[in-house]
Amino acid sequence: MENIYECYNQEKEIFPGKSLISNHRELLEYDSFKENLNLCWDAIVKEYEQHQFKDNPLGNIHFRDEYNSLLRRDSDPHTFETVWNAFSLWWWSEFGVKTYMERYSDLFIPDLAEQIWEGLYDRHIEVDDDSSLYVMLLFKQPVMIIPKSSNKLYFSSINDFVHKKEEIVCNVIDLFA
Incomplete structure (x- = not known):
């Protein structure tokens, strides 16, 4: 998500580029995104610290819930699913x-x-x-x-x-x- 915002707001060409979000109006204002990204990061780290003694500490962490806050609330649910699925395939797959x-x-x-x-x-x-x-x-x-x-x-x-x-x-x- 950070790279997508960087592409739109800093005019950079970095993976995954602008291809996953065709309508930039689904993005948050840049400052709001940065704030939400930090809140998202802090929430995930805090949750990880609370679950780290379990056998599978990542099994209970709600990445997806936090990740959802990085787009506008009124954005098309399909956009969120497209971005999340692309991230999941890139990160979580067997060869990710x-x-x-x-x-x-x-x-x-x-x-x-x-x-x-x-x-x-x-x-x-x-x-x-x-x-x-x-x-x-x-x-x-x-x-x-x-x-x-x-x-x-x-x-x-x-x-x-x-x-x-x-x-x-x-x-x-x-x-x-």
Whole structure:
């Protein structure tokens, strides 16, 4: 959705372009979109933090409910379905971006976790048994949102995860300091 608004308002040509929304009047005013996007992001993060100890924490999060707030309320329901279905196919499908990122990150998370534990040990930072940290990989860093990491969630773009592992380790350790 952010890219669609960027295409319409910043005259950029980025995927998925303007093709999913043929009538720009279904879009919110640009400032309203930015505000709703931040509210949507905060709601999803808060909901994730509340469900993170469950076996499938993402199973109960209502992405779709929040996502719906990114278009005008009076927009054609077909438009929302088109955009949501395109996103779902791109993200959730068996060969979607989410699957790719999970398979890719599974290769590196054990080493990253080891480096974090070593760093915590070296700095004499104790972490209790009930603590947990989730590294949340983003396909790309949103332009309009700056994800706020905490000692429960750490956000990284897949690009940073690939190229800045040492920085990520230091940043995570600092969250616990």
